[in-house]
Amino acid sequence: NGALFLGSDRVIGMEKLGLLSEMTVSTKESVDAGYFTDKIIKGFPTNPSCLIIMLGATNPSKTGITCMKTLLDKLKGKYPSKKIYVIRELHLGLSYDNSSGSYLTINKEIDNFNEDIRSYCNANNLISLDASKNLEITSLLNATYAPDGFNLDDNGNRILFNNIKDLILD
Numbered sequence: 001n002g003a004l005f006l007g008s009d010r011v012i013g014m015e016k017l018g019l020l021s022e023m024t025v026s027t028k029e030s031v032d033a034g035y036f037t038d039k040i041i042k043g044f045p046t047n048p049s050c051l052i053i054m055l056g057a058t059n060p061s062k063t064g065i066t067c068m069k070t071l072l073d074k075l076k077g078k079y080p081s082k083k084i085y086v087i088r089e090l091h092l093g094l095s096y097d098n099s100s101g102s103y104l105t106i107n108k109e110i111d112n113f114n115e116d117i118r119s120y121c122n123a124n125n126l127i128s129l130d131a132s133k134n135l136e137i138t139s140l141l142n143a144t145y146a147p148d149g150f151n152l153d154d155n156g157n158r159i160l161f162n163n164i165k166d167l168i169l170d
Contacts (some may be wrong), residue, residue, distance in 0.1 A: 004048035006036060008056045010090075013157040020161075024048060032058035034067035041074055051075055052164065054087035057113040065116050072126060085168055086121050088114050088130040090160075131163035 003023045005011060011027045014020055024045050028035055033055045053072070057064035068086075075084055091107045121128035135156060152160060 002045075002047075002049040003052055004045055004050075005052045005054070007052075007054040010152055010157060010160060011054055013152055013154070014161045017154060017157055017161075019158065023052075030056065030058065032056055032064045032067050033071035034063060036071050036074075038074070041078060044078070048079070048082065050083040050085065050168070051079060052085045052087065052168070054164075055089075057089045057110055064113055068113075068117055069120055072120070072124070076124070076126070083127060085127045085129055085164075086117060087164060088118070088128065088132060090132055090135065129164065129167045131160055131167055133163050134159055135163070 001022045005020060005023045005025045007025075007027050008031050009027075009029045011020070011025060012029055015025050015027065026036070026040070026044070033053075053068075053075070055068060055071075057068075072084065072086070089110050091110055092103055118128040120126070135152070
């Protein structure tokens, strides 16, 4: 209850299913952490129960990592006593429009992004979570590629939400 959930297209998918009704949700489709400017952060709730960050690595090997670390630093400054959970970025599904690059190359960038952010979390008193259990299968994916990873269908969004909830409650 009362969590602040920052995210992009998959969080929008969970919100549309009514899964996030007890949270404050801030989303924009297909963005990386750089979208959340000082002005936007200033308008965030003053006392959320915790923060959950699930942002896409729109350009994982370039701006994504830098933007994410900057955002996490700002959130730590605004909420020094709150737990901040960072959800691992998900791999691409097999069905996608590969005009943005090859499946293997993009997934390698996402792996590098995840490893760097996980290390950053471990060194900065943040909590890195892998909520991908039962998700990395093609049947849960929509056919279209999203720049920040992949789009989940409704069942995939439910599984992801329940995985995140279970990890945090544990």
